[in-house]
Amino acid sequence: MIDKFLKEEQDPKAVEKVYSRLVDLLTTGEEIIYIAVQKKPLVNLFPDCIAITNKRILFFTPANLGLSIKFVDFVWKDVVDVHTKEEIIGAVFSIKTTGGAEMGVDYLPKVQARKLYQYSQERKESERELRRQRELEEKRAESGSIQVDHPAQAVFQPSAPVVQQPPAAPTPVAEEPKKDELTEKLKRLKTLFENGLISQEEYNQKKLELLSDF
Numbered sequence: 001m002i003d004k005f006l007k008e009e010q011d012p013k014a015v016e017k018v019y020s021r022l023v024d025l026l027t028t029g030e031e032i033i034y035i036a037v038q039k040k041p042l043v044n045l046f047p048d049c050i051a052i053t054n055k056r057i058l059f060f061t062p063a064n065l066g067l068s069i070k071f072v073d074f075v076w077k078d079v080v081d082v083h084t085k086e087e088i089i090g091a092v093f094s095i096k097t098t099g100g101a102e103m104g105v106d107y108l109p110k111v112q113a114r115k116l117y118q119y120s121q122e123r124k125e126s127e128r129e130l131r132r133q134r135e136l137e138e139k140r141a142e143s144g145s146i147q148v149d150h151p152a153q154a155v156f157q158p159s160a161p162v163v164q165q166p167p168a169a170p171t172p173v174a175e176e177p178k179k180d181e182l183t184e185k186l187k188r189l190k191t192l193f194e195n196g197l198i199s200q201e202e203y204n205q206k207k208l209e210l211l212s213d214f
Contacts (some may be wrong), residue, residue, distance in 0.1 A: 005035040008111045011047060018049045018060050021069055029053045034119050036112040038105055041089050048105045050093065052119050057095060059103050061208050072103060072211045076127040082120040084113045093117065100183040102190065103207060106200045128171065187209050 005015050014037045022032060030053050038047035046062035058073040074097055079094040087106075091113035094104030108116070186207060193203040 005032075008036075008115060009109060010019060010037040010112065011039070011044070014047050014049055017069060018051060021060070021071070022051055022058070025058075025071075025073075026053070027055065033123075035114055036093070036105075036108055036116050038107050039090060039109050040107045050105055050108075052114060052116065052123070054123065056122075057120065059105065059208065061205065062189060070212060072208055074101075074103070076123045077121070077131070079124060082117060082124065084117040086110050086113065095120070101147075101186055101211065103211070105203075105204065182210060 002015050002019050005019065006012055015035050017033055033052045033054060035047045036050045038049065040047065046066045049060040051058045056073045057079065058071050060071045061071050063070050074095065078097045079095050082099050083094050085092045087179065090107040091107045092104055092109045093108055093113045094102060094117045096102050188205065189206050189210065192198045
């Protein structure tokens with residue numbers, strides 16, 4: 001069942017654990033496309049994992065010494081950027097969302113990071129095309145134009161009087177203070193990491209905890 005997710009030397013135990021959790025999370029019509037597993041250079045007992053489906057991207061982090069696993073997911077329409085950076089040992093794959101949140105995993109085998117980038121770009125392109133189609137449909141519906149197949153046979157009919165409707169009250173825009181608070185906390189956390197005050201692993205763990213709280 002998981003053999004197709006082990007073609008780039010993924011850790012079978014890590015993939016099996018993520019897969020068993022992931023199948024319970026899938027929605028109608030959702031399919032797993034790829035699973036990548038972190039490979040730390042020295043001790044790799046509890047690796048982080050990234051799973052991609054046709055609807056979202058999920059970051060899995062082991063907790064309680066590997067007895068449980070936590071995850072954060074983002075639907076593709078909220079992902080504005082994906083990035084991969086190859087280093088001497090492995091690669092870093094990260095995403096950025098419309099809300100300004102960032103999530104990433106380091107020490108990924110380079111071939112797996114490339115696959116993540118490839119599939120993520122494909123899903124983003126697909127989401128852009130779907131968004132374009134929806135916008136076209138909305139414009140057609142708003143125009144309300146009627147096409148006449150045979151203009152020469154068209155008979156002019158006086159239009160009915162138009163009844164002016166009072167303008168609809170604008171829909172209040174819901175404020176999202178929690179998202180603003182989350183963004184500020186993520187920025188402060190990133191500053192700590194960039195200044196070398198915390199490690200990459202601590203950065204990822206703290207970021208996962210912040211995202212889980214919201």
